[in-house]
Amino acid sequence: MKIDIEKTAEFLKANDFFYIIAHTSPDGDTIGSSFALYYALKQFGKTSKVICADEFDVKYDYLFREYKIEKFEPKTIVTCDIADENLLGDLQQQYEGRVDLCIDHHVSNKGYAKNSFVDHTAAANCENVYRIIKALGVEISPLIAECLYTGIVTDTGCFRFSNTTANTHAIVAELLKIDFPHYEINRQMFEIKKMERLRLETMLVTEMESYFNHRCHLVVVRKKLMQELGLSDSDLEGVTAITTQIGSSLVGITIKEKDTDKYKLSLRSTGNVNVSEICQKFGGGGHFNAAGCTIKGTEKEVKEKIIHALSDILSWGSVNAE
Numbered sequence: 001m002k003i004d005i006e007k008t009a010e011f012l013k014a015n016d017f018f019y020i021i022a023h024t025s026p027d028g029d030t031i032g033s034s035f036a037l038y039y040a041l042k043q044f045g046k047t048s049k050v051i052c053a054d055e056f057d058v059k060y061d062y063l064f065r066e067y068k069i070e071k072f073e074p075k076t077i078v079t080c081d082i083a084d085e086n087l088l089g090d091l092q093q094q095y096e097g098r099v100d101l102c103i104d105h106h107v108s109n110k111g112y113a114k115n116s117f118v119d120h121t122a123a124a125n126c127e128n129v130y131r132i133i134k135a136l137g138v139e140i141s142p143l144i145a146e147c148l149y150t151g152i153v154t155d156t157g158c159f160r161f162s163n164t165t166a167n168t169h170a171i172v173a174e175l176l177k178i179d180f181p182h183y184e185i186n187r188q189m190f191e192i193k194k195m196e197r198l199r200l201e202t203m204l205v206t207e208m209e210s211y212f213n214h215r216c217h218l219v220v221v222r223k224k225l226m227q228e229l230g231l232s233d234s235d236l237e238g239v240t241a242i243t244t245q246i247g248s249s250l251v252g253i254t255i256k257e258k259d260t261d262k263y264k265l266s267l268r269s270t271g272n273v274n275v276s277e278i279c280q281k282f283g284g285g286g287h288f289n290a291a292g293c294t295i296k297g298t299e300k301e302v303k304e305k306i307i308h309a310l311s312d313i314l315s316w317g318s319v320n321a322e
């Protein structure tokens, strides 16, 4: 059932003992919205806990400084920024069909929860959580502001992506009235990189493939290279950006080797190409300009499948790799 802001606030007031679930390969928005909700519920005298199938990267540590893990039996399951139950990862078996409230902003949201507050006009799920916190009447502490700001800047690429709206800026304008180190958050999110990550980017750029007369660029992140560089999945956040940095690029594809014959794809588009639709053909989804899916097969087969899926949209001119 779809519910509005007021009903969502009422639901949170009426319930307690929350498990708040963040999605696999957690990004700034799922972490930011989950923890903003956690701190808001705490101010409300509620007991809650944030859980995730994957670990949170240390670069988000500043958001956890007042987080205390408590042991309790969950009575209410909430998901933040999760469009599809398969993004629960290893928690899926346990919580599938059991989600009481979903707070999300993905167009592709599957409506799997008993109650859903989904506003896909929000650039980040943190915008939704901001509005919910306002509806709850909870005061926004500097730490809550940091959580929300982190989610908004990461999901909008620091206000550069097409999802950024007047409302995004209006919310951030409100947040900036609260004293918190936004410059440091931006440096942490967008400037600082490990040397090994920079090396990886260099190698990916060197081997980048170009299709459809340079309208599509593709990189493959192989396990072996990751191991050689000592990098883990959490070091890959934002790596997809390099696939759309060439001016002619309409679609960027990042193919990440998961297992033998299993690849996770991240698609980005710069204009009017709906990559969520493309990814849905392979059981994935996401946003109009940013989406993902998993495809089985050899690396060569996976490439062929995704390039084929894009050919209707991009194949004016040459279809071959250049």
Ligand SMILES: [Mn+2]
Binding pocket: 029, 030, 081, 105, 123, 124, 125, 155
């Ligand atoms: Mn998000």
